[in-house]
Structures are given as structure tokens and as C-alpha cells.
Amino acid sequence: MHIPPFATEVYFAQYEFTTPHILCASDCETLSIAELLALAGADPAELLDLRLGYTESQGNPALRAAAAALYxxxxxxxVVMLGAPEEGIYLTMRALLEPGDPVVVLTPAYDSLLNLAEHVSGRVNRWPIRPTPGGWALDLDNLERLVAPGTRLVVVNFPHNPTGYLPTLDEFDALIDIVARRGAWLLCDEMYRGLERDPVDRLPSAADRYERAIVLAGLSKTHGLPGLRAGWLIIRDPATRDALINWKHYTTICPPAPSEALAxxxxxAHEPLAGRSRALIAANLERAAGFFARWPELFDWRPPRAGSVALVGLNRPSATAYCHMLAREAGVLLLPGSCLGYDDQSVRFGFGRAAFAAALAHYERHLEAGR
Ligand SMILES: Cc1ncc(COP(=O)(O)O)c(C=O)c1O
Known part of the structure; x- marks a missing residue:
């Protein structure tokens, strides 16, 4: 059965490991195993004794307890531990949806949140986030219209990739109320939770707000550990959880033992890791704000409220053509908004990497040379 190209991953596969100056990564700066063990005060012998047999399908009980303690x-x-966060999106769509089931997806969206819903149900209504001067807004009246009786699933992602939008608690509760009144499921992708500019803005997890929420979380973004491929779903309903685990037997069976141990x-070290990422993002956002103020004719800057990325207006005929040219000619990587289903006059910036300042300075020299 046909599924569209995963545009974001196709683009990264082409450039991520060959382009020296990455300005659009969504993950935060990573660290070595030795650094991670030191930060957590863990003994390397723990890992050396690890036996490499199959693991439990639902995930190691102690690890599930540690994840549950975050809520x-x-x-x-x-809690269901995954082979990778990405797997959780696939399993959720498979376990919840039949062809023809109505789904509503917040857009723009990380490709699989939209494409897999479309692939499995074939009946997706998009709920576009609205640009405002200098920011973004949720249109809850539109959501009220889109979520009809019989809507099976509503898919959201907060903090949002790619806009960096974070609702207020009132908006979040109003959204959940709309979904709950229709009895729909809510897939809430919380991969960037913990990366709020101001920690007082952190939302409660949807898992703690709504029985029929399925929450996706993991260590790739906030914790800077995407190479672990560690992630989990929270699913309260036993029948749905069992159905999802049955799908998991067809994908990865169980999480990799070394990843579970390192997770x-x-x-x-949850707090130090998240704090380290937040500090990097804060410093990089300050640099970015100065940069965007110096190039108002090229960019329309909308600072993110949370997360590691922002979607920025680009005053060029085609952001896609511009980004390919920039990667090839200047060794600078930006992600065209079109990869995430947005318009072709926008690019995603990512602020979580330690080399952001040097990459931005390189990009600015390139812009100045072309002035
Ligand atoms: C919103 C969102 N959900 C899920 C994922 C998947 O995470 P991972 O690549 O760690 O599987 C990503 C990755 O970019 C993402 O941005």
C-alpha cells in the first residue's frame, strides 16, 4: 500500500551527515556514554554485566517505573517501552484506527503523525495552527467544528514541532474538553516536554488529564539521546494497550537491552539532562534573536515558546530550492517548511546544538558575502 515519502527524514538522510553547519536539528546536543554515566553517578560495571538476551515486550519493569514516576x-x-519513539506513532495508528475512521491532526506536523494517520484511516481532517504577528495560535473554534461525533482520534504535539508553540493550560484543557465531549482518543506527542522557555509554562502531561490520551515521550530531544532510540507510550486502557503490544510483536518484539539499560x-539524570538542553537553547535563542534582527528583509522571526525548534518565514521564492542551494554551496543546513507540510516560504531552525553559534556565524558570513 502506498505511503508518501517521509520528506523530513529523506531530506536529513541526504544532508545530515555531510553538511558541516547544522542549523535545523530538532534534537539537543548529545553526550558520550562515559559522560552520561558520570552525570548520573552510575557505575560502568552495571553495563558490562548486562546480558544480551531478549527483553520484556512491554519494557523492563524498573524502567517503566522510572518513566511512570515522571507523571x-x-x-x-x-507504560509501553518502544524500540524507538517513532515506533510509537506507527503502533498507535495501527492499534486505534481502521480504514475510514475519522481523524483530526494538528498541522504542520512531524511527517508520521499525519502520513500514518492518512495511510491507515484514509480520512484525516487537518487542524492548522494559525500564524499571528510574531507567533502562533490554536483555533479551538475550528477544532470544535472538525471533531465530530464519531471522530476516532485527535493527534497533537506540544511543545510543537516545527513552530515551538505551547498552549496555555486553559487552552490545553479546552482542547481536551472538546476531544472528551466527543469520546475521541487523543494522541499527544510530548517528545519535547521539559523544554519550555519558562518552566512555569510546562503543561501537565495529557496522560494526567484525560483517560483516553495516549502519550508519546522519549529521550531523543529533551535529553539529547536520539541514538538510544528510547521512547515510551502511556496507555491507560488495558484492551488498547494489549492491542498495541500485539502490533509491536510484528515490529520490534521488545526494546534493545543496551538501550533500556542506558535509558x-x-x-x-532526567533533571540535569533537561536543564543542560534548556540552557543551550536559551543561549542559542539569544544569538538567533540578534541574527534575525539583523536580517529582517530575509526572515520573519517567530520565537518559540517551548521545544528546540522554530518555524521562521523566509523571503525567497522557494524555501526548498534555497535550502538545497545553501547546503550545497555554503554547507549550512536549514529544513524547508514544505518537508513538514507547511508553505514553501518558511524554514525550520533548531536551537539545541552546541555548535549552533559557530554554524550561525558561518551562515551570516555567507549572507554578508552575497549582500
Ligand atoms: C514530534 C516528533 N515526534 C516523534 C519524533 C520521533 O522521534 P525519534 O526520531 O527519536 O524516533 C520526532 C522526531 O523528530 C518528532 O519531532
Whole structure:
């Protein structure tokens, strides 16, 4: 069965490992195993003793308990460890949707949140986030119209990739109320939770707000550990959880043992890892704000409220053509908004990497040379 190209990953596969100056990464700066162990105060012998047999399909119980402890009302039994965060999106769509089931997806969206819903149900209504001067807004009246009786699933992602939007608590509760009144499921992708500019703005997890929420979380973004491929879903309903785990038997069966062991270490250092990422983003956002103020004719800057990325207006006929040219000619990588289903006059910037300042300075020299 046909599925569209995963435009974001196709683009990164082409450029990520050959372009020296990355300005659009969504993950935060990573660290070595030795650095991770030191940060968590863990003994390397723990890892050397690890046996490399199959692991439990639902995930290691101690690791599930550590993940559950990040929420207020979640039990270890509600957690399903994944082979990768990305797998959680696939499994959720497979477990919840039949062809023809109505789905509503917040757009623009990380490709699989939209494409897999379309692939499995074939009946997706998009709920576009609205640009405002200098920011973004949710159109809850539109959501009220889009979520009809019989809507099976609503898909959202906060903090949002690519806009960096974060609703207020009132907006978040109003959104959940709309979904709950229709009895729909809510897939809330919380991969960037913990990266709020101001921690007082951190939303409660949807898992702690709504019984029929399925929450996706993981260590790739906030914790800077995408190479671990560690992620989990929270699913309260046992029948849905079992159906999802059955799909998992067809994909990865169980999480990789070394990743589970390192994920358990990382969760012991949850706060220092998240704090390290937030500090990097804050410093890089300051640099970015200065940069965008110097290039108002080229960019329309909308600062993110949370997360590691922002979607920025680009005053060029085609952002796609511009980004390919920039990667080839200047060794600078930006992501065209079109990859994420947005218009072709926008680019995604990512602020979580340690080399952001040097990459931005390189890009600015390139812009000045062409002035
Ligand atoms: C919103 C969102 N969800 C899920 C994922 C998948 O995470 P991973 O690549 O770690 O599987 C990403 C990755 O960019 C993402 O941005």
C-alpha cells in the first residue's frame, strides 16, 4: 500500500551527515556514554554485566517505573517501552484506527503523525495552527467544528514541532474538553516536554488529564539521546494497550537491552539532562534573536515558546530550492517548511546544538558575502 515519502527524514538522510553547519536539528546536543554515566553517578560495571538476551515486550519493569514516576497518575503498567519513539506513532495508528475512521491532526506536523494517520484511516481532517504577528495560535473554534461525533482520534504535539508553540493550560484543557465531549482518543506527542522557555509554562502531561490520551515521550530531544532510540507510550486502557503490544510483536518484539539499560541511567539524570538542553537553547535563542534582527528583509522571526525548534518565514521564492542551494554551496543546513507540510516560504531552525553559534556565524558570513 502506498505511503508518501517521509520528506523530513529523506531530506536529513541526504544532508545530515555531510553538511558541516547544522542549523535545523530538532534534537539537543548529545553526550558520550562515559559522560552520561558520570552525570548520573552510575557505575560502568552495571553495563558490562548486562546480558544480551531478549527483553520484556512491554519494557523492563524498573524502567517503566522510572518513566511512570515522571507523571502524577501513571502506573508502571500503563507504560509501553518502544524500540524507538517513532515506533510509537506507527503502533498507535495501527492499534486505534481502521480504514475510514475519522481523524483530526494538528498541522504542520512531524511527517508520521499525519502520513500514518492518512495511510491507515484514509480520512484525516487537518487542524492548522494559525500564524499571528510574531507567533502562533490554536483555533479551538475550528477544532470544535472538525471533531465530530464519531471522530476516532485527535493527534497533537506540544511543545510543537516545527513552530515551538505551547498552549496555555486553559487552552490545553479546552482542547481536551472538546476531544472528551466527543469520546475521541487523543494522541499527544510530548517528545519535547521539559523544554519550555519558562518552566512555569510546562503543561501537565495529557496522560494526567484525560483517560483516553495516549502519550508519546522519549529521550531523543529533551535529553539529547536520539541514538538510544528510547521512547515510551502511556496507555491507560488495558484492551488498547494489549492491542498495541500485539502490533509491536510484528515490529520490534521488545526494546534493545543496551538501550533500556542506558535509558534507565538517563532517567536517573532526567533533571540535569533537561536543564543542560534548556540552557543551550536559551543561549542559542539569544544569538538567533540578534541574527534575525539583523536580517529582517530575509526572515520573519517567530520565537518559540517551548521545544528546540522554530518555524521562521523566509523571503525567497522557494524555501526548498534555497535550502538545497545553501547546503550545497555554503554547507549550512536549514529544513524547508514544505518537508513538514507547511508553505514553501518558511524554514525550520533548531536551537539545541552546541555548535549552533559557530554554524550561525558561518551562515551570516555567507549572507554578508552575497549582500
Ligand atoms: C514530534 C516528533 N515526534 C516523534 C519524533 C520521533 O522521534 P525519534 O526520531 O527519536 O524516533 C520526532 C522526531 O523528530 C518528532 O519531532
Amino acid at each position: 502524577t497518575g501513571v502506573a508502571p503498567g500503563d 534507565a541511567v538517563a532517567l536517573r
